[in-house]
Amino acid sequence: MTRHEMPAFDGHNDVLSRLHAMHPDDPAAAFIKGYDAAIDLEKARSGGFAGGFFAIYVPPMEVDTEARHAAMEQSGYDLPLPPELDRGHAESMTLEQAAILENLATAGALRICRSVGDIGSAIDDGIIAAIMHLEGAEAIDADLAMLDRLHDLGLRSIGPVWSRSTIFGHGVPFRYPSGPDIGPGLTEAGERLVKRCNELGILIDLSHMNEAGFRDVARLSTAPLVATHSNAHAICPHARNLTDEQLRIIADSDGMVGLNFATAFLRPDGRMIPDVAFETMLRHLDHLIGILGETRVGLGSDYDGAVMPEALATAAGLPALRDAMRQHGYDDALQRRLMCDNWLSALERIWH
Numbered sequence: 001m002t003r004h005e006m007p008a009f010d011g012h013n014d015v016l017s018r019l020h021a022m023h024p025d026d027p028a029a030a031f032i033k034g035y036d037a038a039i040d041l042e043k044a045r046s047g048g049f050a051g052g053f054f055a056i057y058v059p060p061m062e063v064d065t066e067a068r069h070a071a072m073e074q075s076g077y078d079l080p081l082p083p084e085l086d087r088g089h090a091e092s093m094t095l096e097q098a099a100i101l102e103n104l105a106t107a108g109a110l111r112i113c114r115s116v117g118d119i120g121s122a123i124d125d126g127i128i129a130a131i132m133h134l135e136g137a138e139a140i141d142a143d144l145a146m147l148d149r150l151h152d153l154g155l156r157s158i159g160p161v162w163s164r165s166t167i168f169g170h171g172v173p174f175r176y177p178s179g180p181d182i183g184p185g186l187t188e189a190g191e192r193l194v195k196r197c198n199e200l201g202i203l204i205d206l207s208h209m210n211e212a213g214f215r216d217v218a219r220l221s222t223a224p225l226v227a228t229h230s231n232a233h234a235i236c237p238h239a240r241n242l243t244d245e246q247l248r249i250i251a252d253s254d255g256m257v258g259l260n261f262a263t264a265f266l267r268p269d270g271r272m273i274p275d276v277a278f279e280t281m282l283r284h285l286d287h288l289i290g291i292l293g294e295t296r297v298g299l300g301s302d303y304d305g306a307v308m309p310e311a312l313a314t315a316a317g318l319p320a321l322r323d324a325m326r327q328h329g330y331d332d333a334l335q336r337r338l339m340c341d342n343w344l345s346a347l348e349r350i351w352h
């Protein structure tokens with residue numbers, strides 16, 4: 001991949017779980033040759049997708065996905081939290097997706113990055129820079145031995161919960177309209193997880209946490225606070241989005257928020273349909289920047305994990321987002337920060 005004029009570094013994608021579901025036997029071949037996905041090598045190259053957080057994610061079992069999607073196309077829904085996962089199942093799924101990431105690295109499709117230096121080198125070399133991220137810590141046991149093992153494999157970012165409960169805490173449901181103040185905060189094991197992540201230099205992602213869990217992490221963590229893929233609740237009052245008060249807490253910690261492209265978290269009516277104009281995304285960016293400042297906002301696409309706006313259906317559309325930023329009046333330096341540089345600076349502060 002030749003170095004793109006303005007690389008994009010992104011806070012969240014679900015490439016690994018998509019490859020796991022669609023091409024478990026030879027994921028690297030599918031990724032390199034191209035397949036029915038938002039991110040593969042060709043789409044990354046044409047859109048200047050330089051890397052980001054590659055989530056390991058275990059989909060819910062015993063859940064009618066089609067019915068959930070149909071409900072979320074309406075304005076107004078309240079989906080129950082999916083059931084908790086069996087740890088054995090979560091562990092095997094997690095290790096299989098970690099192996100897919102390793103497989104992609106071995107095939108030369110990307111590089112697993114453990115430091116900001118690694119990310120900078122990969123971008124300079126024109127190779128996708130991948131951070132191993134765990135979205136929902138079901139695979140990790142209460143004594144955290146698995147956390148150390150995954151850290152050895154390259155894990156540098158973790159969301160203690162997806163939108164369901166774990167032994168560590170509780171996620172927000174897919175509910176619109178709703179605030180995030182739903183349910184209790186971290187468990188005792190969750191508090192230990194936060195401390196151990198601080199010790200290991202693993203980023204703690206607040207994106208799926210409820211407000212009590214958010215506050216617990218804010219109180220306990222010694223690192224700047226991060227929501228890798230969440231939007232402004234003031235514009236789209238979804239339970240998954242961040243209230244102005246949460247944004248101020250993140251700003252005070254010198255943390256970071258990645259703009260989620262998932263249409264249910266962008267549209268003011270919360271509908272999960274592809275009809276979203278760039279103008280709506282820019283309203284969120286303006287609002288996030290208004291509270292967090294120009295240096296603490298970036299991208300958090302959710303590619304391959306959510307319904308995207310038509311114009312951003314795949315990573316090949318990223319230059320159109322940058323064009324929209326320019327037309328909106330963001331200068332070159334701000335575009336560069338939002339597309340890439342803010343994430344790298346934030347990771348410098350968080351991983352230290």
Ligand code: ZN
Pocket residue numbers: 135207208229
């Ligand atoms: Zn997510």
